[in-house]
Amino acid sequence: MRNVLVFATSVDSALAARSLRHPLDLLVGSSGWNFDLDDCDRVLRVIHPIDPGEIVQLLHDHGFQCRELGDEVLSVAESITQKMVS
Numbered sequence: 642m643r644n645v646l647v648f649a650t651s652v653d654s655a656l657a658a659r660s661l662r663h664p665l666d667l668l669v670g671s672s673g674w675n676f677d678l679d680d681c682d683r684v685l686r687v688i689h690p691i692d693p694g695e696i697v698q699l700l701h702d703h704g705f706q707c708r709e710l711g712d713e714v715l716s717v718a719e720s721i722t723q724k725m726v727s
Contacts, residue, residue, distance in 0.1 A: 644690045648697070649682035651706035664699055682710065 652658050658676045665674045669689040677684040685707070687696055693709045700707035 644688065646687040646689075646691070646693050646696065647710040648685040648687070648693070648700075648707050649710055650676075650685050650700060652676060652678065652683050652685065652700075654678070657705070661700070661703060661705075664703065668695065668699060684710070 652661065655678065658678065665687075669687055669691060673689045674685065674687045677686070685696070685700075693711075697707045697709065
């Protein structure tokens, strides 16, 4: 089973995201994460069975804000799906 974790971050540029490349690669592997900097939450997606707190701590340790979106993302997705069906 693949775990997909979604985080809102303060990472606001490709340069800032690149500064996290090495530590994220070490933690979850080079194909296990990506940023969506066009999203209003500057989303970090992690595909790995890891404790979300480790990701939050890693970003905090590198000077960025980070919080797991978790159920908030599911609620938004369900809301969008509901509107599409109606």
